[in-house]
Amino acid sequence: MQSHADPSPPPPETPSAETLQTVIFDGELIRRLDRPGPRYTSYPTANHFSGDFNEQAYQDCVVQEEEAPQPRDLSLYFHIPFCAHLCFYCACNKIVTRNRDKAAKYLDYLLRELDLQSLRFKAGRRVSQLHWGGGTPTYLDREQMAVLMKAIRNRFSLADDEQGEYSIEVDPRTVDRETVEFLRSLGFNRVSIGVQDFDPQVQKKVHRIQSEEETLRVVETARQSGFRSINLDLIYGLPAQSVESFERTLDQILAIDPDRIALYNYAHLPNLFRPQQKIDARDLPPPETKLEILRCAVVKLTRAGYHYIGMDHFARANDALAVAQRENRLHRNFQGYSTHPECNLIGFGISAIGMMGASYSQNFRTLDPYYQRIDQNRLPIFRGIVLAPDDRLRRALIHSLACQFRISIPEIEECHGIRFKAYFQDELRELAELEALGLLSMEDREIRVTPKGRLLVRNLCMIFDRYLKRERIPQYSRVI
Numbered sequence: 001m002q003s004h005a006d007p008s009p010p011p012p013e014t015p016s017a018e019t020l021q022t023v024i025f026d027g028e029l030i031r032r033l034d035r036p037g038p039r040y041t042s043y044p045t046a047n048h049f050s051g052d053f054n055e056q057a058y059q060d061c062v063v064q065e066e067e068a069p070q071p072r073d074l075s076l077y078f079h080i081p082f083c084a085h086l087c088f089y090c091a092c093n094k095i096v097t098r099n100r101d102k103a104a105k106y107l108d109y110l111l112r113e114l115d116l117q118s119l120r121f122k123a124g125r126r127v128s129q130l131h132w133g134g135g136t137p138t139y140l141d142r143e144q145m146a147v148l149m150k151a152i153r154n155r156f157s158l159a160d161d162e163q164g165e166y167s168i169e170v171d172p173r174t175v176d177r178e179t180v181e182f183l184r185s186l187g188f189n190r191v192s193i194g195v196q197d198f199d200p201q202v203q204k205k206v207h208r209i210q211s212e213e214e215t216l217r218v219v220e221t222a223r224q225s226g227f228r229s230i231n232l233d234l235i236y237g238l239p240a241q242s243v244e245s246f247e248r249t250l251d252q253i254l255a256i257d258p259d260r261i262a263l264y265n266y267a268h269l270p271n272l273f274r275p276q277q278k279i280d281a282r283d284l285p286p287p288e289t290k291l292e293i294l295r296c297a298v299v300k301l302t303r304a305g306y307h308y309i310g311m312d313h314f315a316r317a318n319d320a321l322a323v324a325q326r327e328n329r330l331h332r333n334f335q336g337y338s339t340h341p342e343c344n345l346i347g348f349g350i351s352a353i354g355m356m357g358a359s360y361s362q363n364f365r366t367l368d369p370y371y372q373r374i375d376q377n378r379l380p381i382f383r384g385i386v387l388a389p390d391d392r393l394r395r396a397l398i399h400s401l402a403c404q405f406r407i408s409i410p411e412i413e414e415c416h417g418i419r420f421k422a423y424f425q426d427e428l429r430e431l432a433e434l435e436a437l438g439l440l441s442m443e444d445r446e447i448r449v450t451p452k453g454r455l456l457v458r459n460l461c462m463i464f465d466r467y468l469k470r471e472r473i474p475q476y477s478r479v480i
């Protein structure tokens with residue numbers, strides 16, 4: 001099963017805009033190579049962070065970064081974990097509750113964490129990225145959201161609306177028009193909206209009833225209020241999904257014409273994610289159907305003019321992500337793809353992950369230890385890692401594959417002081433096997449992912465993942 005979603009002439013020496021965006025769906029290859037793998041929003045992935053990394057280690061990294069001649073901009077992530085309803089497919093760190101007092105207490109602690117963090121940075125440090133995720137950030141009421149945003153602005157200097165990327169995840173079931181307008185007035189300029197599937201049967205099976213009208217209302221209001229970019233999230237492989245039903249959803253999505261579409265694979269891992277135990281595995285589409293759903297989606301989206309950015313993401317040709325990819329400026333972090341140069345990221349709230357220079361840190365994942373640490377006036381960090389030179393090298397390679405679909409060997413050698421072919425002998429042997437299958441081409445100075453290899457770029461990244469080779473139990477969703 002092979003479908004050329006966006007045929008183009010053979011790739012020239014330097015990738016043109018067209019070749020960068022071409023993706024070819026090769027069902028046979030995907031079936032053959034499909035295996036569990038990380039999404040590489042970090043390298044090493046969070047399961048390799050260590051409990052030995054403590055507040056002092058974090059502080060040392062902050063000092064090092066702050067003393068740099070030109071400290072990087074900051075990116076702030078706020079995790080708001082509360083949800084009013086449980087979606088059965090959910091793998092997020094969330095707390096399902098109707099008790100709004102819990103959110104009030106959590107906000108209080110978030111503000112205290114903000115104080116503890118901001119004291120470590122020079123006054124007025126510039127922030128060029130802000131993201132509120134969850135859970136459901138709009139579980140907070142308008143007053144609570146205003147308090148949080150005001151506190152952020154009082155402690156950091158947010159770049160102006162043109163330069164800053166300020167995004168929020170919105171659940172259309174929880175917001176009215178006024179709230180969407182209110183979010184824009186707070187300073188958000190990007191919105192990410194969970195849809196997953198419009199089919200009523202699928203929605204019933206996953207316990208997420210959300211009408212097309214509700215989604216449309218949020219999209220229209222966001223556009224009218226001046227949000228710069230609208231992303232819709234979809235999931236394929238959900239119970240009761242069929243090729244026909246998902247095609248209908250895709251048609252509805254295309255009629256809405258979002259700037260970006262994230263198309264995630266549903267990974268049924270009920271032992272890891274308890275809500276998924278409520279899904280009857282017999283309702284899941286069989287692997288062949290799932291693959292066909294993916295094929296139809298890739299064909300439909302690319303024919304409609306969306307460019308495959310990589311790892312689950314599509315964007316309109318004129319969207320900032322697609323432009324950044326063409327200009328080799330695309331980045332990837334915990335929030336997925338980004339147009340901003342690598343910022344130092346501070347994560348606030350339970351389970352939030354930060355990245356400070358060559359280190360990562362993660363907060364406690366549950367409320368009690370998170371609150372206890374803050375009560376002790378300490379940062380609620382429970383694990384992290386300082387990257388060794390080898391980690392940084394491999395992170396750069398994985399980043400380059402995920403964002404640009406290529407590795408420039410001279411650039412890597414110069415930045416990391418290695419001889420590529422000597423350092424990566426084993427990896428090059430593994431890559432050669434995938435080259436024979438048509439996933440990539442290897443030349444003296446460059447490794448380039450072919451259009452056929454792009455849907456399987458995670459497989460290529462996995463070759464450079466030193467930690468993965470030591471793992472015995474797969475903890476990840478499948479690549480497709």
Ligand code: SF4
Binds near residue numbers: 082086087134135194
């Ligand atoms: S999918 Fe989103 S809205 Fe649904 S339970 Fe999970 S975090 Fe909450």
